[in-house]
Amino acid sequence: MRRCDAAMSDSLGPDTAGPPGVGPGVRRRLGGAPQRPGVDMTVQIGSVQLANPVMTASGTAGYGAELAAYMDLASLGAFVTKSLSPFAWDGNPAPRVVGASAGMLNAVGLQNPGVEAWRENELPRLQRTSARVVGSIWGRTAADYAAAAEALAGAGLTALEVNVSCPNLEGRGRMFACDPSATADAIAASTAAGVPVWAKLTPNVTDLVEIAAAALEAGAEALTLINTVLGMSIDPVTAKPTLGIGGGGLSGPAIRPVAVRAVYDIRAALGEVPIVGVGGIAKGSHAAELMAAGASAVQIGTASFYDPRAPRGVLDDLRNWCKQHGVAAAAELTGRAHRSAAASGTAGGPRSGPSADLSDD
């Protein structure tokens, strides 16, 4: 059953027409002026219901309660941990993060203390905040994914996000997420945690639909789109890469259109699959955009490096955005762009799938 976000039980002024594709956002109190009710922020991602659609993005909010000093983590839809492997991992040589126009480049290299150490030392602190916790795992083989997932069984996680953007030692070092069958193996192995699995995919592929379909077929309940976009910067004076390892992943405002496109294309090709949108979100309207493309919920990453309160800020801003646009329930935002396209007769048109893209737009 849906519950209204308590903080949203206030009412606003007169009615305004909502944006296309959303239901009427105004109720009329008996004998009184038109009242806009509080916004129902609950969302459903497969079998998981969240109190609201805003989460942290893996790797950008620490392992545990570091952000608790800046916001009430329990007020977010969920807290997503940094990706954990079944072994401790040191990550890449410094520098691991550099600025880029409209975002940042990182090559942290999935440093983590190992899933068991995290469960013992960090998870209890995080759980004391009452936040809903989505674990994130990575591995170098399908067996690593199974081991990490098994180590998290019974840990009280809301879901398990599976980061398949890592080199597969059994696949000549090619990323799991670049190959449908390797993705399927990693996802199937991760069901060992006994909680809903979300497949976190990279946009750095030719046919994302094929990979997404393989992940769903293997047991993923939802798709998290997108991980970082391959990038690199070079110091023109030294002619050396600015990141210690050479290349890295671009995140932040620059990649929001890439995320919107990925979410839109997957929804157009695969229908109403549960999607968590991530990439360059820094305010409520950005979240509304990703949801219009087809996401049921969103995650906030790089914006947290500019302001550690960003996830909470986006949540408050999205709620206000809904109020301002007469949206009664955040869940109504999901897929609006597709309903809009259907209403105007452009659904399924030449731009609905990646293989149809012939332009230089």
Ligand SMILES: Cc1cc2nc3c(=O)[nH]c(=O)nc-3n(C[C@H](O)[C@H](O)[C@H](O)COP(=O)(O)O)c2cc1C
């Ligand atoms: C410093 C940094 C570390 C990250 N670490 C992880 C990680 O451990 N696991 C993962 O799945 N994604 C990781 N990501 C990717 C983010 O979760 C997110 O998908 C990406 O940054 C796009 O969102 P954004 O533009 O809001 O940052 C990392 C991103 C950054 C910037």
